Amino acid sequence: SAVISQKPSRDICQRGTSLTIQCQVDSQVTMMFWYRQQPGQSLTLIATANQGSEATYESGFVIDKFPISRPNLTFSTLTVSNMSPEDSSIYLCSVVKLRGISYEQYFGPGTRLTVT
Amino acid sequence: SQELEQSPQSLIVQEGKNLTINCTSSKTLYGLYWYKQKYGEGLIFLMMLQKGGEEKSHEKITAKLDEKKQQSSLHITASQPSHAGIYLCGAGLMDSNYQLIWGAGTKLIIKP
Numbered sequence: 302s303a304v305i306s307q308k309p310s311r312d313i314c315q316r317g318t319s320l321t322i323q324c325q326v327d328s329q330v331t332m333m334f335w336y337r338q339q340p341g342q343s344l345t346l347i348a349t350a351n352q353g354s355e356a357t358y359e360s361g362f363v364i365d366k367f368p369i370s371r372p373n374l375t376f377s378t379l380t381v382s383n384m385s386p387e388d389s390s391i392y393l394c395s396v397v398k399l400r401g402i403s404y405e406q407y408f409g410p411g412t413r414l415t416v417t
Numbered sequence: 418s419q420e421l422e423q424s425p426q427s428l429i430v431q432e433g434k435n436l437t438i439n440c441t442s443s444k445t446l447y448g449l450y451w452y453k454q455k456y457g458e459g460l461i462f463l464m465m466l467q468k469g470g471e472e473k474s475h476e477k478i479t480a481k482l483d484e485k486k487q488q489s490s491l492h493i494t495a496s497q498p499s500h501a502g503i504y505l506c507g508a509g510l511m512d513s514n515y516q517l518i519w520g521a522g523t524k525l526i527i528k529p
Contacts, residue, residue: 344505344519393460406462
């Protein structure tokens, strides 16, 4: 398994400011992802955090808005920049651990962001 | 439209009754995951199915993946208040890079 912690667990931020969310895993993992869950909706993948290189963003998400760092195999950050109320969501860090030819995906507890 | 169709969207069940949630795709799935989410919390991993025809059980929850690996069902027997929450199915696609697609979730309410 993988134990994932996220900081902060929740925050209330003002419009126009930025927030950096940290994700720490208790072991080295192959892949790390950042997801967003807006109220009443299912999970949406924001990007894949690549160790040592730029993150890979999904359609609709850009680096200027959601800069991501992954300096090593156990840690990543997601920044939500120039926030607006539409960015109010739960942001989830997720990791994949390979199990032979299979894999398992785990999720952090999430960061609940409210933008006022 | 969703690549992974999950049904029903919501479900209200009398405590003690059985229930089933379905997850269907038009594509062959590589790894079908069931998660449970309680309000304001992260996702809790329930089960992963990989082989066609596979079935797994944990306590009162049973999940199955059909032979064609395009449909999965999650069955709860003798439901309890602790089963309440949102159930999400996620699956990998054969051509994906370990990324999952997701159903929209099923909100389960247990009536006492």
